[in-house]
Amino acid sequence: MKTPLKNLLHKSALAGVFSLLCASPFAAQVEDTSNAQITDRIIVKYKQGAKIGQAARLAPETVDKASRRAGHKMRHLRRMATGAQVMRLEGRKNKAELEAIISRLKQDPDVEYAEPDLMMKAMAVPNDPSYYDQWHYFESTGGLNLPAAWDTTQGEGVVVAVIDTGFLPHADLTANLLPGYDMISDTDVSVDGDGRDSDATDPGDWYTNTYCGDPRYPEADSSWHGTHVAGTIAAVTNNNMGVAGVASKAKIVPVRVLGRCGGYTSDIADGIIWSAGGSVSGVPTNANPAQVLNLSLGGSGSCATTTQNAINTARSLGATVVVAAGNSARNARRYTPASCSGVITVAATDRSGGRAYYSNYGNVVDVAAPGGETNVVSSDGVLSTLNSGNTVAGTDSYAYYPGTSMATPHVAGAAALIYSVNPNVTPDQVESILTSTARSFPSSCSRCGSGIVDAAAAVAAASN
Structure with a gap:
């Protein structure tokens, strides 16, 4: 049975x-786009003790210096409420390019941190x-x-x-x-x-x-x-x-x-x-x-x-x-x-x-x-x-x-x-x-x- x-x-x-x-x-959530072009913006925070970090707006010569160090031409967009500066690159960069740019920017002793300004999306x-x-x-x-x-x-x-x-x-x-x-x-x-x-x-x-x-x-x-x-x-x-x-x-x-x-x-x-x-x-x-x-x-x-x-x-x-x-x-x-x-x-x-x-x-x-x-x-x-x-x-x-x-x-x-x-x-x-x-x-x-x-x-x- x-x-x-x-x-x-x-x-x-x-x-x-x-x-x-x-x-x-x-x-x-942050977009997972490791193999694609991610962003055309970088956030750079200069140390508060440095003269650059106290400026309300970056001087043209400061932006030029940062561009030469980054190996890419950048344009200053604005100062954030946190005191960091938002910079725009000429075109979107992929993950590897961004890592290289950020690594070079961090070599500046006046830089507290640098990171990509990532695009967010609705989950x-x-x-x-x-x-x-x-x-x-x-x-x-x-x-x-x-x-x-x-x-x-x-x-x-x-x-x-x-x-x-x-x-x-x-x-x-x-x-x-x-x-x-x-x-x-x-x-x-x-x-x-x-x-x-x-x-x-x-x-x-x-x-x-x-x-x-x-x-x-x-x-x-x-x-x-x-x-x-x-x-x-x-x-x-x-x-x-x-x-x-x-x-x-x-x-x-x-x-x-x-x-x-x-x-x-x-x-x-x-x-x-x-x-x-x-x-x-x-x-x-x-x-x-x-x-x-x-x-x-x-x-x-x-x-x-x-x-x-x-x-x-x-x-x-x-x-x-x-x-x-x-x-x-x-x-x-x-x-x-x-x-x-x-x-x-x-x-x-x-x-x-x-x-x-x-x-x-x-x-x-x-x-x-x-x-x-x-x-x-x-x-x-x-x-x-x-x-x-x-x-x-x-x-x-x-x-x-x-x-x-x-x-x-x-x-x-x-x-x-x-x-x-x-x-x-x-x-x-x-x-x-x-x-x-x-x-x-x-x-x-x-x-x-x-x-x-x-x-x-x-x-x-x-x-x-």
């Missing part, structure tokens, strides 16, 4: 629904009202370092398969959804009254009266889990609505494999193969093969041959498979697909950048990402798209959820950003980029992989 895999999100830890509004100012920060409640994207301690990555890419041209409970047509998500498939073959699990078909809509996974045979969970409301995961990956962004997605210009193929009580290994394996463009008997070929597969699901036990073979097929088709480590605070090698070969296994960190109390760990874990915690403060969870319905679908909403289920789509989204800047990258290369560019844990996270995924560093490495 097949054993259903349980959804990794602890239903008992689900947070309530929130509506959040806040301002959305733009932050500034790619979304205008979505609740973006600033998505701490897991931008906070320096526990976040994914996304804004700097967004200056380069938002995931254009990439398809991500969310192999989960299906989807709901959330207004903050619909524009990024592609046709998916319902792979659930058992009508008792599917809830929708039929078997496999092209409708991946989530009818709800609620149950009552220990229906699933686990006395720890005598009942549970519908989780709308797949909609939450999909929103983290690719919620529509810069639409003045709700939240932002990690790879907001990527597209989502929803593949429904989890229903009431979970989902069978056999259905999940077929979903993995179909998502990547492989052939599944009786099912039309996926017209939009995914480069990245997100599996925020799992169960206890070692990796089954069926699951491993499906993963191998997906990888042979060029897909990167990202999976959750699990929420049992135990060694992830005891769980599947976390222990399978060829996957990127993701642990969850809290807002402080340490291991979330529930997260699995161990040598099979590759990286970590924000999964959050809601046991003390709800807003310390991961905010994404959801639905207000307790059983059947209600109205669009947003909610904070915790879990390695929530950490995994952060990594899948970062993988989509990598594919966007380097479409020919291989699954092994994606894993190598993510693990080698991950930043060190700011708080304790023993055996949580190489670090917290750094989206900006990963995109930069993939671009090079």
